[in-house]
Amino acid sequence: MKVFIYPTNSLVLSDLVERFGHEPLAIMQEIGKKVRTQSLDSPPINITPEDPKLGLKYAAVEVPSGVRGRMSLFDPLISNADAAIVVHDPAPSFGCMGCARTNELVNFLIRAKKIPLLELDYPSSEDDAKEFVYKISRFLKSLTEGKK
Amino acid sequence: MDTLTKMVVINSEKVLPSDIVIKLYQSKADVMIKETCFGVIVSGERSVVNTLLDEIRKMDPYGIFIKERGLAPGEQYRCRATRRGGARPGFHSIETENKMLPLIAAALKALDKGEIPKQKQRKKKLDVERFKEIIKQTEVS
Amino acid sequence: MTSSENPVRIAELSCGLEYSGIQKEIESATKQVNAVMVYPEVDISDIDNIEEEFGLKVASPDLKLMMARAKAIVTGKVHVDAVFVATCFRCAEAAIVRSEVRRYIHEHTGIPVISYSFTERTTAGTLLTRMEALTTTARRKSLLARDKQSGLTAGIDSGSTTTKAVVMKDNKIIGKGWVPTIKVLESAEEAYENALKEAGVDRKDIQALGTTGYGRFLLGEHFKADLIQEEITVNSKGAVYLADKQKGTATVLDIGGMDNKAISVMDGIPGMFTMGGICAGASGRFLEMTAKRLGVSITELGALAVKGNAQNVKMNSYCIVFGIQSLVNSLATGSKPEDVAAAACHSVAEQLFEQQLQEIDVKEPVIMVGGTSLIEGLPKAVEELLKVKVIVPENAQYIGAVGAALLASGFISR
Numbered sequence A: 001m002k003v004f005i006y007p008t009n010s011l012v013l014s015d016l017v018e019r020f021g022h023e024p025l026a027i028m029q030e031i032g033k034k035v036r037t038q039s040l041d042s043p044p045i046n047i048t049p050e051d052p053k054l055g056l057k058y059a060a061v062e063v064p065s066g067v068r069g070r071m072s073l074f075d076p077l078i079s080n081a082d083a084a085i086v087v088h089d090p091a092p093s094f095g096c097m098g099c100a101r102t103n104e105l106v107n108f109l110i111r112a113k114k115i116p117l118l119e120l121d122y123p124s125s126e127d128d129a130k131e132f133v134y135k136i137s138r139f140l141k142s143l144t145e146g147k148k
Numbered sequence B: 001m002d003t004l005t006k007m008v009v010i011n012s013e014k015v016l017p018s019d020i021v022i023k024l025y026q027s028k029a030d031v032m033i034k035e036t037c038f039g040v041i042v043s044g045e046r047s048v049v050n051t052l053l054d055e056i057r058k059m060d061p062y063g064i065f066i067k068e069r070g071l072a073p074g075e076q077y078r079c080r081a082t083r084r085g086g087a088r089p090g091f092h093s094i095e096t097e098n099k100m101l102p103l104i105a106a107a108l109k110a111l112d113k114g115e116i117p118k119q120k121q122r123k124k125k126l127d128v129e130r131f132k133e134i135i136k137q138t139e140v141s
Numbered sequence C: 001m002t003s004s005e006n007p008v009r010i011a012e013l014s015c016g017l018e019y020s021g022i023q024k025e026i027e028s029a030t031k032q033v034n035a036v037m038v039y040p041e042v043d044i045s046d047i048d049n050i051e052e053e054f055g056l057k058v059a060s061p062d063l064k065l066m067m068a069r070a071k072a073i074v075t076g077k078v079h080v081d082a083v084f085v086a087t088c089f090r091c092a093e094a095a096i097v098r099s100e101v102r103r104y105i106h107e108h109t110g111i112p113v114i115s116y117s118f119t120e121r122t123t124a125g126t127l128l129t130r131m132e133a134l135t136t137t138a139r140r141k142s143l144l145a146r147d148k149q150s151g152l153t154a155g156i157d158s159g160s161t162t163t164k165a166v167v168m169k170d171n172k173i174i175g176k177g178w179v180p181t182i183k184v185l186e187s188a189e190e191a192y193e194n195a196l197k198e199a200g201v202d203r204k205d206i207q208a209l210g211t212t213g214y215g216r217f218l219l220g221e222h223f224k225a226d227l228i229q230e231e232i233t234v235n236s237k238g239a240v241y242l243a244d245k246q247k248g249t250a251t252v253l254d255i256g257g258m259d260n261k262a263i264s265v266m267d268g269i270p271g272m273f274t275m276g277g278i279c280a281g282a283s284g285r286f287l288e289m290t291a292k293r294l295g296v297s298i299t300e301l302g303a304l305a306v307k308g309n310a311q312n313v314k315m316n317s318y319c320i321v322f323g324i325q326s327l328v329n330s331l332a333t334g335s336k337p338e339d340v341a342a343a344a345c346h347s348v349a350e351q352l353f354e355q356q357l358q359e360i361d362v363k364e365p366v367i368m369v370g371g372t373s374l375i376e377g378l379p380k381a382v383e384e385l386l387k388v389k390v391i392v393p394e395n396a397q398y399i400g401a402v403g404a405a406l407l408a409s410g411f412i413s414r
Helices: A011-019 A027-036 A049-057 A065-080 A098-111 A126-147 B019-024 B046-058 B089-098 B101-112 B130-138 C023-032 C044-054 C062-072 C092-109 C126-139 C185-200 C215-222 C231-242 C283-296 C296-305 C322-332 C337-355 C377-386 C396-413
Strands: A002-006 A022-025 A081-086 A117-121 B003-010 B030-035 B039-045 B064-068 C010-015 C037-038 C082-088 C113-118 C152-160 C162-169 C172-180 C209-215 C249-255 C260-266 C269-276 C367-368
Touching: A002 A011, A002 A098, A011 A022, A011 A081, A011 A126, A011 B064, A011 B101, A011 C113, A027 A065, A027 B003, A027 B064, A027 C283, A027 C322, A049 A065, A065 A098, A065 C082, A081 A098, A081 A126, A098 C126, A098 C269, A117 A126, A126 B101, A126 B130, A126 C037, B003 B019, B003 B046, B003 B089, B003 C010, B019 B030, B019 B039, B019 B046, B039 B046, B046 B064, B046 C092, C010 C062, C010 C092, C010 C126, C010 C269, C023 C037, C023 C126, C037 C126, C044 C062, C062 C082, C062 C092, C082 C092, C082 C126, C092 C113, C092 C269, C113 C126, C113 C269, C126 C269, C152 C185, C152 C215, C152 C231, C152 C396, C162 C185, C172 C396, C185 C215, C209 C215, C209 C231, C209 C396, C231 C249, C231 C260, C231 C269, C231 C367, C283 C296, C283 C322, C283 C337, C296 C337, C296 C377, C322 C337, C337 C377, C367 C396
Parallel strands: A002 A022, A002 A081, A081 A117, C010 C037, C010 C082, C082 C113, C152 C209, C249 C367
Antiparallel strands: B003 B039, B003 B064, B030 B039, C152 C162, C162 C172, C249 C260, C260 C269
């Protein structure tokens, strides 16, 4: 199944989802599509002034352009998600994940989709990490079993 | 060609980035390889990259972590060497997550051993009445 | 702006630029002024600790990164000549950080800083004048230190509405020309000729010439000017010179025909500044239209406004169309022309206050310059809003031309 992850650029989440046999929906793949298409018209990541307009699908024009531009990147991830893993209070990550307002909106849209959702706290100790990985493995397994 | 770039982050006592690079070269696959501070970046045809990295992961399943990367290795607009100064924003994200990898490795080992971790209770806010009592007691003393 | 000079290193402290799709526009504007954007190096520990050190807690990680990069500049970890602080328009969290970061760098380093809030519609053209001013301040500190005019020099200011020229000799204005801008070159020729005539000197005797304003490049080429300079730098210099406030802080306000400038100045050098150009309702054009509706000339509007009370006229909009309509309606319902004139001045002052003065530190003395400063009602309205005394120096309408003539005297071969 296609599993949306939050933070959407997380190495750990991306790795775990793939490790347990699912397809992570991560922002890197959207950046990859952007930079690999034709020529790089708008360096560094080929987001052009058209992208914030595409973001109007999620937020009105009064919402800052940086939020709307990011939303246009997140759009395919949100649309294609069959399930989601969301980590609360993650360590800060930057760039695509650098705007708190965008992150709030993405979280809301994922919850509003009513798809299988696992919400977790960011681990801070070895015990936390064990619980974190265990819950993720169980959740991902349940998705496979549910499909059967 | 359906290109894919993946980042192999190494947090291993057994495997060095150079070991991975040698193994990748030995495969003679048509991929671009770049060693970085955190491990190795591999770029090439999607299926080739995925198959190769499945093998690489087996070198140390608890010490090798993999994620996709949007930009190709050494991309000039983002690379610190050509961008005049600071790292691309994603670098700091990897820097942060890298610190967490030993915890995740330990957790993966425990999972494979069949350990079931204790569920931690989430902290609740202190009851207001109890808080009032504590304040009163503190005032007296 | 010669290519032999090293490029000016401008630190880019931003949030949302790349995602608004305009990073390319920034790069293009900096390239045109022979500058490069640099990105101060920080470690993750710098970012982790910055909120505590800076004292500002924010939710957006990219804003933490911005503060950490600002600190890298202030502590000298990275060397830059200027700083560009930019965040998304309409983001409140970013506006707070942008403002504090700009102030922090300005106060601790004296490195010139500009602050800008962008949308996806921001273009290299919009940024060019700002980048030009920023790089000039960084590059030509010695030129800007000049506080007296010497020799026989001239300055021409080609504005969107009017073209002004002055001839100066030994620190005195000896000739002035002022004509409406119709064709850039012809109007400049006429204004310059008038100034020369009044001064009683020959064009060939002028030792150095400076041009500024919208038409500066065209005029610079035509007149073979020694100095071609944007109006932020020139007007700052001109304002403190004319008001005799060359040392210390000052705030320069210029409501132009097409856009407004608010500049925070230290020892005659612009530190922070904003330029507006989105709304005609906040420009001199609004006052021109009001004067036309009232059947008075623009030179009479100010005196009329001083006699009136803006509170007696209800305005529903700042817009040049709907605002003027409000004024016309109130005339029809019996409002006095002087109250209408005062209301128009208030409307323009309020927009300046709401849109631009929030972006800079308003430090006294506040000097108003440009043609609109002579519309007495306008400085009065600004005084009422800011609760400070506003200075309008003599010859304030020639500000750009005077600044250009003053700075040009630095080019007389020694």
